[in-house]
Amino acid sequence: MKKTIAIVGAGPAALMLAAELDASRYEVSIYERNQALGRKFLVAGDGGFNLTHSEVLESFVDRYTPANFVESSLRVFDNRALVDWLGRIGISTFVGTSGRVFPVVPTKPIEVLNAILTLLDAKGVKIFKQHTWKGWQGNALVFAAQEQEVLVQADLTVFALGGGSWAVTGSQGEWLTYFEEKNITTKALIPSNCAYGLDWPERLIDAIEGQALKNITLACAGIQKKGEVVLTRFGLEGGALYALSPQIRSELEQYGKATLTLDLKTALSLGEIQQRLQKNRGGKSWGLHVEQQLNLGAVAMALLRTLLNKEEFTQPSLLAQKIKAFPLMVVRFAPLDEAISTVGGIALEEVDDHFELKKMPNHYCIGEMLDWDAPTGGYLLQACFSMGYGLAKHLNGI
Numbered sequence: 001m002k003k004t005i006a007i008v009g010a011g012p013a014a015l016m017l018a019a020e021l022d023a024s025r026y027e028v029s030i031y032e033r034n035q036a037l038g039r040k041f042l043v044a045g046d047g048g049f050n051l052t053h054s055e056v057l058e059s060f061v062d063r064y065t066p067a068n069f070v071e072s073s074l075r076v077f078d079n080r081a082l083v084d085w086l087g088r089i090g091i092s093t094f095v096g097t098s099g100r101v102f103p104v105v106p107t108k109p110i111e112v113l114n115a116i117l118t119l120l121d122a123k124g125v126k127i128f129k130q131h132t133w134k135g136w137q138g139n140a141l142v143f144a145a146q147e148q149e150v151l152v153q154a155d156l157t158v159f160a161l162g163g164g165s166w167a168v169t170g171s172q173g174e175w176l177t178y179f180e181e182k183n184i185t186t187k188a189l190i191p192s193n194c195a196y197g198l199d200w201p202e203r204l205i206d207a208i209e210g211q212a213l214k215n216i217t218l219a220c221a222g223i224q225k226k227g228e229v230v231l232t233r234f235g236l237e238g239g240a241l242y243a244l245s246p247q248i249r250s251e252l253e254q255y256g257k258a259t260l261t262l263d264l265k266t267a268l269s270l271g272e273i274q275q276r277l278q279k280n281r282g283g284k285s286w287g288l289h290v291e292q293q294l295n296l297g298a299v300a301m302a303l304l305r306t307l308l309n310k311e312e313f314t315q316p317s318l319l320a321q322k323i324k325a326f327p328l329m330v331v332r333f334a335p336l337d338e339a340i341s342t343v344g345g346i347a348l349e350e351v352d353d354h355f356e357l358k359k360m361p362n363h364y365c366i367g368e369m370l371d372w373d374a375p376t377g378g379y380l381l382q383a384c385f386s387m388g389y390g391l392a393k394h395l396n397g398i
C-alpha cells in the first residue's frame with residue numbers, strides 16, 4: 001500500500017518535492033488555490049530570472065538569516081546539484097557576470113516551469129487546481145474548491161504556501177491563523193528584499209527621482225554592501241539595499257528608523273578626498289570644484305547640496321567625511337505586497353531538522369512560509385528547491 005502525501009501550494013518548493021518523492025512508495029497530490037501553478041515562479045522570471053547563484057557553498061550558506069537554517073538541505077542539494085538537475089530536465093543555464101545563474105537565452109520562465117510539470121506528470125502526481133486550503137476539520141484538510149468544500153485525509157501533509165507578497169500570485173498569508181489555532185507559533189509576515197521609504201525633502205525629489213547612485217557602498221548596523229541604489233519618490237531600491245534587509249528590518253523594528261550610511265566615492269580614501277577638495281579652485285564656484293575634483297554625479301551632488309548644512313558642505317574635511325559616510329534615514333518598509341520576498345510565517349523552532357512540525361507529527365512546512373531570509377539573486381529559489389529536495393530524500397528514506 002502506498003502512503004498518501006498531500007502537498008498544499010504549488011510553488012518551487014512544492015514542485016521539487018513532488019518531483020523527487022519516490023512514486024513507488026507515495027501517492028502524491030498537490031492542492032493549489034490558483035488555476036495556474038507556480039505563478040510567483042513565473043513572476044520571478046519576468047525580471048532577471050536568477051535560479052540560483054554560482055557562489056561556493058561555504059559562503060553561500062552564510063547568505064541566509066538565520067545563518068545556516070537551510071544548510072543541511074543545501075548540503076544535500078546545492079547550487080551545482082540544482083544546475084545539474086535542471087540540465088537533466090532539459091533546462092540549460094549560464095552564469096552571468098554577477099555570478100547569478102540564469103536559464104540560457106531564449107528559454108522562457110514558462111518553459112522551465114513546464115519542464116518540471118512534465119516530470120510530475122510522468123510520475124503520476126495528481127494536481128488539484130482551484131483548491132484553497134482553509135484549515136482543518138478534525139484531522140482532515142479542508143479545501144474550498146469552486147464553491148464546494150472538499151475534505152482530504154492524507155498520511156502525510158506538506159505545506160509549501162509561500163510568503164505574503166504579490167498576493168495576486170496566490171501568496172496571501174491568510175494561513176497564519178490556521179496554524180495559530182493549532183498552537184503553532186507564527187510571526188507576522190514582513191517585507192524583505194524590498195524598497196525602503198525615506199522622507200525626502202520635496203525640493204529634492206525632482207532632481208533624484210528615478211536616478212541611480214552607482215559604485216557606492218551602503219552600510220547598516222555595521223554590515224556593508226557594494227553596488228548601486230535607485231532613488232525614487234518613495235525612497236530607495238536596488239540589490240545592494242535588499243542585501244541589507246535583515247539589518248534595516250531589525251533597526252526599523254527596534255527604533256522605528258534605520259540609519260544607512262553611503263560611501264559616495266568608494267574609489268578614493270578620506271584623505272584623498274580631502275586633498276582634492278583643498279586644491280586651489282581658481283575662480284570656480286565651490287559646488288563646481290567639488291563636482292569636478294571628485295567626479296561626483298548630479299545625484300550625489302544634489303544629495304550633498306540639499307541634505308548637508310552650509311558648514312558641512314563648504315568645509316573640506318567635514319564634506320569629505322560626509323562623502324565617505326553619508327547618512328540617510330530609512331523610516332518605512334515598502335508595502336508588503338510589493339516586496340520580492342517576506343520573512344515571518346512559521347517560527348523556525350516549530351519545525352525539526354526535516355521541517356516536520358513538532359506539535360503536529362506527519363505535517364511539514366517548507367519554502368518561504370518559514371521564518372528565514374535571504375537576499376534575492378538566486379538564494380531564495382535555491383533554498384526553496386533545496387528544502388523540497390531535502391524533504392523528499394528524507395521521506396523516501398523513512
Ligand SMILES: Cc1cc2nc3c(=O)[nH]c(=O)nc-3n(C[C@H](O)[C@H](O)[C@H](O)COP(=O)(O)OP(=O)(O)OC[C@H]3O[C@@H](n4cnc5c(N)ncnc54)[C@H](O)[C@@H]3O)c2cc1C
Nearest residue numbers: 009011012013033044050133161162170367368378380381
Ligand atoms: C518580483 C519577484 C521576483 C523574484 N525574483 C527572484 C529571483 O530572481 N530569484 C530568486 O531566487 N527568487 C526570486 N523571487 C522569490 C521567489 O519567487 C520565491 O521566494 C519563491 O517562489 C518561493 O517559493 P515557495 O515554493 O516557497 O512559494 P510560492 O512560490 O509563493 O508558492 C506558494 C504557492 O502556494 C499557494 N497557496 C498559498 N496559500 C494557499 C492556500 N491557502 N491554499 C492553496 N494554495 C495556496 C500559492 O498560490 C502559491 O502557488 C522573486 C519574487 C518576486 C515576487
